[in-house]
Amino acid sequence: MIQQRRPTREGVLDAAAKVAAILPPTPLLPVEIDGVQCWAKAEVLQPVGAFKIRGAWHRLSALDEEERVRGVVAVSSGNHAQGVAWAAQRLGIRATIVMPRNAPQVKLNATRALGADVVLYERPEEDRDEVAARLIETSGATLVHAFGDPWVIEGQGSAGIEAEAQLGRSPSRFVACCGGGGLAAGLALACPDSAIHVVEPEGWDMVGQSLAAGEIVRVGANPPATICDALQPDATKPINLGVLQGRAEPGVSVTDEEVRAAQRFAFAKLRLVVEPGGAAALAAALAGKVPLDADTVILLTGGNTDAASYAATLAGG
């Protein structure tokens, strides 16, 4: 494996400047939870409906001319896919995205609508990284990993730089949903004085378990079902754990029902459409699983969800 460069705070600041040049800051909205007024960062309002556009833009805009010609490959359940497709379309780069066949239809359609080639794989039978590796072998394209990439980590961290500027001080803590740990690692680098709380779906808390074990723990053979389609990687990567180890708070996990309650809360109190994975951090906050104070920033990371499943979630309240 090629030696990766390490993501740095300077890289996050560079990413924040690049992101600010093309995307307005997402709003930091006041939200009251159990009598505490804290903040929700509405990443669902990004053009692709998720924070993933940040890391994708930082990574793709750093490619040189030769790399741009060879194109990019990404693996994603849908939000990173759209972020990469959006950045690639803007830069005139060919993007091939490896997506699970059971990804939400809305995510598959949106990725194709942004001009990307979509290659489907079967989850969980097929190893999506292997599918991507085969594509890269033939094309020489650059892999844009959804979380285990220094540029992607730095790019996601730009959300922390933005939140700090909006709040006028360092957040006391970030509460962030966590798949592989790209966002969490980026926030940790962005705001060295802020506590980092990672929130994962029950049974898929591989970052939390890895933090506790001090080494990478992979998901078991028969993981439980989760509605958080965006938070299902098999395991985190050394580059992510390397940043988070000794830096993040102990991991927190949330149930499907807690996630649905958070989606309903965001509907009624914030008038925001939040997908299950995007509501995980809010779910932890509402369930009393993380401390809250006036300088807490909860990330609402994505809002790409099929109308039918969203309607069912609302009806279940």
Add this chain to the structure above:
Amino acid sequence: MIQQRRPTREGVLDAAAKVAAILPPTPLLPVEIDGVQCWAKAEVLQPVGAFKIRGAWHRLSALDEEERVRGVVAVSSGNHAQGVAWAAQRLGIRATIVMPRNAPQVKLNATRALGADVVLYERPEEDRDEVAARLIETSGATLVHAFGDPWVIEGQGSAGIEAEAQLGRSPSRFVACCGGGGLAAGLALACPDSAIHVVEPEGWDMVGQSLAAGEIVRVGANPPATICDALQPDATKPINLGVLQGRAEPGVSVTDEEVRAAQRFAFAKLRLVVEPGGAAALAAALAGKVPLDADTVILLTGGNTDAASYAATLAGG
């Protein structure tokens, strides 16, 4: 009737400064309609979920000590109610709100949760202005009319000042939902070079008809049903028509089905929850009923809707 002062552009600028001191600007989000990239102003992200907080704040914060002690009375189907209740709570003023018994439950609950006294009336049998007048007679409270009030008009116009600053130039046109014409009149004063398109529910296009007739036209005896609960005043007021006459474009009306399609569009493309009345302007844009260009600003005015009816709207797509 007491002679009202006239709303002015100076008043709108004053309101914009007062609003900016307590509320962050609502985002101006890019939105592509029929290949044209224009802008959506997300007023649904205001703390009470609607732009009405602007006019209420401008009006209530201008009351003197004696008036504050006597309290305020407002009549509203729910969004102005919450705006007035929010401002009153912040200023320590007692607020009594006259609301239709068939207002969405979510609006009734939210108004009470903000500490206001709610007095119900039967729509359309009872005249809500008469109910309010009786309350004022006994208490000496100040009436905060939902649209026919110079401060309220100026306050709503602050949305136009904000949009102009965000766009970096005068919008070519505003597309705004229209009940009594408070917002439309405010925008007309705020941005003298911008075209103003008022959008009303079919059968309730009393501002459009009044503009065409050159005098106030009241709704007929048996108006059709509409899902736009926020856009059902009987008629506009002289103060509103006075500003809009010769200034606004011919009125546009939209059907319930066009409104529902706009709610679904906002869900899927903007990840915003928009109530029927709040989606009327977007509905007109999507239906090709207003011209669009790169400097067009469409207002998404409110997002307070019951989960069950919203779920039904999504399912109907």
